[in-house]
Amino acid sequence: MNAEPGDGARMAAGIASLAAHERAQQSAARLDADRAAARPAPPEIANRPGRAERQAAESARCPFCKAAPGQHCTAAGQRVMSKPHPGRLDAYAVKAAICPECVAGVGDGCRGPNGLRIDGVHPGRLQSALLGWLP
Ligand SMILES: [Zn+2]
Numbered sequence: 456m457n458a459e460p461g462d463g464a465r466m467a468a469g470i471a472s473l474a475a476h477e478r479a480q481q482s483a484a485r486l487d488a489d490r491a492a493a494r495p496a497p498p499e500i501a502n503r504p505g506r507a508e509r510q511a512a513e514s515a516r517c518p519f520c521k522a523a524p525g526q527h528c529t530a531a532g533q534r535v536m537s538k539p540h541p542g543r544l545d546a547y548a549v550k551a552a553i554c555p556e557c558v559a560g561v562g563d564g565c566r567g568p569n570g571l572r573i574d575g576v577h578p579g580r581l582q583s584a585l586l587g588w589l590p
């Protein structure tokens with residue numbers, strides 16, 4: 456495999472954006488007062504951070520409304536929802552990744568310290584299931 460010439464630049468951009476993130480956190484406290492007055496972001500911007508989650512969730516069948524893979528969730532069997540049912544992403548994570556936290560295998564639900572099934576999945580499992588969907 457040849458290394459892509461853009462790798463170095465991309466890494467530098469990643470480091471720069473991390474530094475920017477830290478600066479943003481430091482100034483966050485000062486911005487609190489401003490934020491109260493800020494207008495909410497338009498939906499197309501507000502939804503952007505959830506894009507990977509949405510695509511990942513919609514690659515699986517929804518256990519709640521039974522939407523087929525690739526189809527949007529529907530409410531009451533007909534109205535298309537703006538976001539997939541929350542449990543759909545969990546169902547995808549169960550099928551797509553083992554859990555690094557409770558060591559549940561692919562297809563097995565997450566378990567708590569008492570050995571009983573938990574609602575949803577551990578955050579680490581969700582994260583590893585989403586890796587392939589992040590830009
Ligand atoms: Zn659904």
Ligand SMILES: [Zn+2]
Nearest residue numbers: 554557565577
């Ligand atoms: Zn787990």
